[in-house]
Amino acid sequence: MQGASSGIGYGLKYQARCISDVSADTDHTSFLTGTLSLKEENEVHLIRLSSGGTELICEGLFSHPNEIWDLRSCPFDQRIFSSVYSSGESFGAAVWQIPELYGQLNSPQLEKIASLDSHEGKINCKTVLVLELHRLLVTSKLQYPTECVIWWPSGKQDKLISIDQEKILLWNIDCSKKIAQAYLQVQSQESTGMLHYLSGGAWDPHDVNALAATCESSVQFWDIRTMKKTNSIECTHVHDLEYDAKKNHILVTAEYESGIHIWDLRMPRVPMQELPGHAHWTWTVRCNPQYDGLILSAGTDSTVNLWLSSSSGDGMVESPTRRSNPLLNTYSDYEDSVYSVAWSSREPWIFASLSYDGRVVVESVKSYLSRK
């Protein structure tokens, strides 16, 4: 394959699962990543792409008390991020603030702004959304794996959603008082009648009240004002999903065995397009924040695939060649499963990928853009 990659590498000390784009940093292209080590002291790395774009520089190294299963940077404050962590027995989620750096790279302690409490069940937290969090502190003890914590993807929003296996929590975070308050929560059983473990979710960037959550056999859509389920798509084992940031109603899902599906939520019965995905599981998908239809997927076959979905962009001329092969490129220069990829929002032709062995690779897709 196209093994000879032009990617820029950066090594973490331990295994890692998550990388996030620091979208609030408008001056640099930076990424945040955290390690997953059960027994060692875990670290959060703030990595910056040098101005020449040839090097990855470690801008900050912070110690994190537990192994990190998920990490998301706050979309409006580059110093704030959320994490889902596990202490082996229990899971928790917290919002952190990176301390001011005074030029030194020693491993200062992170300041915990908030930990998201009251997940009494399993939290399989994967995402959190926050708006205005300054020096806010919340902690939570979670007996169940938290799946995710989700930040509202754009604009200021003082709300955050965390999802665990059994419920969805909406947090209203008051930064000045350093408290995070869970003011709405919903049990997944309530609506389905059956116990379906939630496993992740995504917040619609076009509608602050819409949330998509994955569970074993379907993708559920929630209205967070009423915390009622509005809709659902039947598809099994969705592992990751994301809304298209550019186009309303478009949702991309990654399923373990069945590859990638692109849905138009106005017609949720059949997927709009199907991409073959990976040789083994497709772990994650990310839509490009800038370019229509450009989708990145990572899988446990140790590859990252770059797709161009033909059904994106109604104005686009669907040339038969592109239709026949939506796969633009396969990046296969990885030694282990790739669990996380992130587009840079500042330079949307750049993405960072993280394989399980702790290697961050930043690649540019510019050459494929020109082909468009």
Added chain:
Amino acid sequence: MAANDVPLDDKAKRMRDLLSSFYSPDPSMSSSSPKLASLDSINTASFDANQYMNLLVQKSNLEVLLKRHVEMAAEIKNLDTDLQMLVYENYNKFISATDTIKRMKSNIVGMETNMEQLLEKITSVQSRSDGVNTSLFEKREHIEKLHRTRNLLRKVQFIYDLPARLGKCIKSEAYADAVKFYTGAMPIFRTYGDSSFQDCKRASEEAMQTIIRNLQGKLFSDSESIQSRAEAAVLLKQLDFPVDSLKVKLLEKLEQSLADLELKIEKLEPAGEDSSNLYQGGSLVDNHEDSVWEFSEAVRAYLVIFPDSKNQLISLSRDLLSRHFEALQQYVHERISSADLVNILKIIWTDVLLLDNVLEEAGLPVVSLEAAQVVVKKYISSKFSIFQQDISDSLVGPKERVEEYTLQVALETGKKTVLQGSMDALLDFRLLLDDKLEPVVNLRDLIIDYVQEGFQGFFRTLYDCFVLLSEKKSASEQGLKEMAQSDKALTGLVLVLSQISVFIEQGAIPRITEEIASSFSGGGARGYEYGPAFVPGEICRRFRSAGDKFINLYIKMRTQRISVILRKRFMTPNWIKHKEPRDVHMFVDLLLRELEAAGSEVKQILPQGIRKHRHSDSNGSTASSRSNPLRDDRLGRSNTSRARSQLLETHLAKLFKQKVEIFTKVEYTQESVVSTIVKLSLKSLQEFVRLQTFNRSGFQQIQLDIQFLRLPLKEISEDEAAVDFLLDEVIVAASERCLDPIPLEPPILDKLIQAKLAKG
């Protein structure tokens, strides 16, 4: 020639030559031209004195030369004399011409006076003739008046006689005369009918009514000859009788008979289904032919009777034809053979020929050719769709009937149906081609194209049909456990589809291509820029990818089922509070059973590959599993002294181990498919393990299960290295995710495994 044939006097000859050369500027016209070539001839334009002299001197001795000299001198003198004479003669002629002109001038002088006399005489003749004219004028006018009166009287006499005359005509059936008389009298009746000739008019009108009635009767009676019927129609028209309404009536009658005709055909055709023997010498055909013959005769008659009804007749006969073909099209949708089709076409064609004799302008052969083209096209396409139905039936159908319908049988029937079916179809189409019937022969090129296109389209839709079949399974797979039974059948079906695709690509297409090339070449009605309609390359490509697609689908379905087992196994228990391992966990059995099921399916259908004989020597003893020393070392180390370079070690170990290709391309062999399933399952296992956190006992349980799996999996899979590698990876992943990774002691491991083996 002059010199040879006619021994002319030398002098005369020269004279003539000279004269002719004088009057004709072209020297080649001279009669002596054949002689010009020789050098010693003196009388030519190309005469060269020097050359002549040389020749002469060389040829002759002195004596001859002298003699020649004398001769020549004489000749020259002669020539001079001739020349002089010519000049004199010409001069003489000039003088005589001048004399003649002078005489003509003097003769013309007296002519003018004669002419004037002539004019005078003519004028006097004219005045006399005028006088005669005026004197006779009165008498002539009187005579003319008398003549007119006489004519009038004769007409009145005629009118009075008319009724009687008409009656006579009716008696003698001389209707034409009667009509002529009556129409002659018409103007008078129109003017004076109400007054002086009232009685007369009434009487003759009555007579005419009789005539019209008779004529109508004649027109409608079929027994009358066409000629007389036509005459009757013409006469009626002359009498201003509304002939058009008659025509309409007659045509309606004809149309009705048309409906009868069609009905007969429909009766005829179902009969063809039962046995085509009925056609040969069957009375049905004769009946049909007779009635069509009648129809054509009627058409002929009407054509003569009403020359302006041609358009209607044309549309009528076309209507008949289109009904024929409609019926045929209906018929074509059923299972019929080419012979049946040709038979019916034959019948229609005879009809067409019959009608064409009568009604050439209808262009029936052309119309029927077009219709036949459509029908043949439909026939071919319906043939293909029936064929496709057969194939999908052979794949899906029998399974519902017989429980123990094995995949192998399914595959064989599938293969046979595809090959046999296409061969039969080709044979059938060839029959169509070989037929000598005119429309079929005309359509030959088109038929070839249709057949080629048909095959192309057929394989395309067959592909779609396969995809549909395989998707049906995917859909049902998402259903509940009740589907498990049919689900199982469907995995087999996907496998069968995959193999049939391969077979079509490698076996059927070459055969069909060959067959088409031998008997369906040509065509080309499509034009060459499009190339031939049948493109085996494209179909091969399509089915090759289909084969890959289905085999991958099969693997995917199989691994999905295993995934479900694994997911249940790893997501359910609380690994952090796992109890000490006492037994190999039962999910191992489930896993192996699934693999076995896949193996048995695969064995029925796929060929055996060349097995890489690298049986491990680690037969039996589980303790001596080949894992790399570095890792053993690490696992063995106490958990407290775990190096923070643990990851580095893993990396190093990987560096030293050859990178194992896990995701290789699947081949169409039993081993390749099974080991791909095994590898994918193990990779899933690894990923599931990575998502958990284990305590020591949990880790040990994983270690035990994996150890147990090691042997049977290596038995199943052809790629031992990859299996080993993946199993090791699972253990590494478990140890990484373990808070306290202390492995079980090999003897205990061995004991537990032996216990399991003994149980199982």
